[in-house]
Amino acid sequence: MSRSPQTPAIDVRYVRDEDVPEWTRAFSTGYLRPSVEGAADYMRVALADDRAIGAFDKGRCVGTYRSSVQELTVPGGARLPVSAVSKVSVAGTHRRRGLLNRMLDLDLRDAQQRGEPAVVLDAAQYAIYGRYGFGPATQMAWFEIDVHRAGLHRQQSGDRSDICLVGADEYFKLAPEAYERFRVAQHGALRRDTLWWQEATGQRIGPGSTWTEPFYAVHVDEASGDVDGLMCFSAQERWGAMLPQSPLQVRDLVALGPSAERALLRYAVSMDWVSTVHLPFRAPDTLAPHWLGDPRAARITALSDFMWLRILDLPRALSARTYSTEGAVVLEVDDPVGFAHGRWLLEGGASGATVSSTSRSADIALGVQHLSSLYLGDEAATRLAELGHVEELHPGALRRADALFRTGRRPWSPRAVSSEHYGQAGLG
Ligand SMILES: CC(C)(COP(=O)(O)OP(=O)(O)OC[C@H]1O[C@@H](n2cnc3c(N)ncnc32)[C@H](O)[C@@H]1OP(=O)(O)O)[C@@H](O)C(=O)NCCC(=O)NCCS
Numbered sequence: 001m002s003r004s005p006q007t008p009a010i011d012v013r014y015v016r017d018e019d020v021p022e023w024t025r026a027f028s029t030g031y032l033r034p035s036v037e038g039a040a041d042y043m044r045v046a047l048a049d050d051r052a053i054g055a056f057d058k059g060r061c062v063g064t065y066r067s068s069v070q071e072l073t074v075p076g077g078a079r080l081p082v083s084a085v086s087k088v089s090v091a092g093t094h095r096r097r098g099l100l101n102r103m104l105d106l107d108l109r110d111a112q113q114r115g116e117p118a119v120v121l122d123a124a125q126y127a128i129y130g131r132y133g134f135g136p137a138t139q140m141a142w143f144e145i146d147v148h149r150a151g152l153h154r155q156q157s158g159d160r161s162d163i164c165l166v167g168a169d170e171y172f173k174l175a176p177e178a179y180e181r182f183r184v185a186q187h188g189a190l191r192r193d194t195l196w197w198q199e200a201t202g203q204r205i206g207p208g209s210t211w212t213e214p215f216y217a218v219h220v221d222e223a224s225g226d227v228d229g230l231m232c233f234s235a236q237e238r239w240g241a242m243l244p245q246s247p248l249q250v251r252d253l254v255a256l257g258p259s260a261e262r263a264l265l266r267y268a269v270s271m272d273w274v275s276t277v278h279l280p281f282r283a284p285d286t287l288a289p290h291w292l293g294d295p296r297a298a299r300i301t302a303l304s305d306f307m308w309l310r311i312l313d314l315p316r317a318l319s320a321r322t323y324s325t326e327g328a329v330v331l332e333v334d335d336p337v338g339f340a341h342g343r344w345l346l347e348g349g350a351s352g353a354t355v356s357s358t359s360r361s362a363d364i365a366l367g368v369q370h371l372s373s374l375y376l377g378d379e380a381a382t383r384l385a386e387l388g389h390v391e392e393l394h395p396g397a398l399r400r401a402d403a404l405f406r407t408g409r410r411p412w413s414p415r416a417v418s419s420e421h422y423g424q425a426g427l428g
Helices: 019-032 039-046 099-113 168-184 196-200 258-269 313-319 368-374 381-386 397-406
Strands: 011-014 049-059 058-073 079-090 118-122 140-146 163-166 213-219 227-235 246-255 272-283 298-305 306-311 327-334 341-349 351-359 364-367 390-392
Touching: 019 039, 019 049, 049 079, 058 099, 058 118, 058 390, 079 099, 079 213, 099 390, 163 168, 163 258, 163 327, 168 196, 168 213, 168 227, 168 246, 168 306, 213 258, 227 258, 227 306, 227 364, 246 258, 258 272, 306 368, 313 341, 313 351, 327 368, 327 397, 341 381, 364 368, 364 397, 368 381, 381 390, 381 397
Parallel strands: 079 118, 246 272, 327 364
Antiparallel strands: 011 049, 049 058, 058 079, 118 306, 140 272, 140 298, 163 213, 213 227, 227 246, 327 341, 341 351, 364 390
């Protein structure tokens, strides 16, 4: 995998406890954040169950890389154990010397040894990860809703007995369980652990953070009494010549069904004094605009690839998901590192799949990064073929692959906005 000239004098290895302050400083610098007192202790807690890798040049940390234990919901609802990569940085003084190559090489090989079938990450830059076998697997859209054009009638947005505003402590009690139910039905979703919820509710605030207390709303299903929707949001009071012009930022909104999503969105859009609602991190096929009287009031302000995925153990990954039709396809997969390389017979259907190595002639040929893009159902083999990334070896094979892999609704990897990152992708 190492294609750039290496610098053997630089030690690439797992981080030990005594390295954490230096590693934290290097990560902050790489992400253009100031180093602050107490950051290392805060990071130490976050890294407790993770693998942190560092590149060290004469004891000074010049590269950082983190790999966390995660679970990814795949089409059909199975939860695939994956590594989630974050905190990737190389010091500006040490770039283009192959340090990222070496850190990723170490992590991917160890992930494969641990038996993890795939790795995911949120890519800060499009150009970096394709060479390592990652492909964009989900997209995200940011919306800006012009409240005055939304065309909501009072009776659609008035008093709501099904929505409760709660305090941070109560949200912390209610939200994790509701999110657990949500994520099993949402392919593309990742687990949120206790630390995640502590940070989302201000119970754990990083040193130097600009945390401001948000509002928390839950939607309760009237029939069951269960919480089936969560919304965390902030707003700023702003006026212009006696006219309210307050923006409302949805930091997080997940719902277990369309009616909870509709109720929470309409609640946000119908709040007195609010003129604009910012709704980030949605799947591009979100229903959100359609809960407004006029869907055009919701403008997309950003549309981008988002979560990238890399298949390591092809039979295990492909047999974990379900497929939209009953059918078979033979895939010739090119993986320069070898993990997923080979010719594979995929026989899939609504209840799962079997995947085996085969000597049958292949239907389509593609690189592992493009198979990884197909995996969650967000990409089409036909489209990748037009881009020159997939080769059809038997007539009709692309159509068959599309019918198998595509999903009715697109995958979604919901993320939440922390206050200091509002307006950015908020990579952590
Ligand atoms: C992205 C980053 C980690 C790369 O580190 P690096 O040690 O310079 O990368 P390497 O020298 O190992 O380069 C690996 C390969 O990726 C390519 N590459 C690296 N950064 C790239 C970039 N930003 N754009 C395009 N290609 C890039 C290199 O040309 C090299 O290709 P090759 O193997 O075909 O020669 C580093 O530039 C950085 O810290 N950037 C700012 C923080 C960031 O964006 N982190 C990613 C968070 S998801």
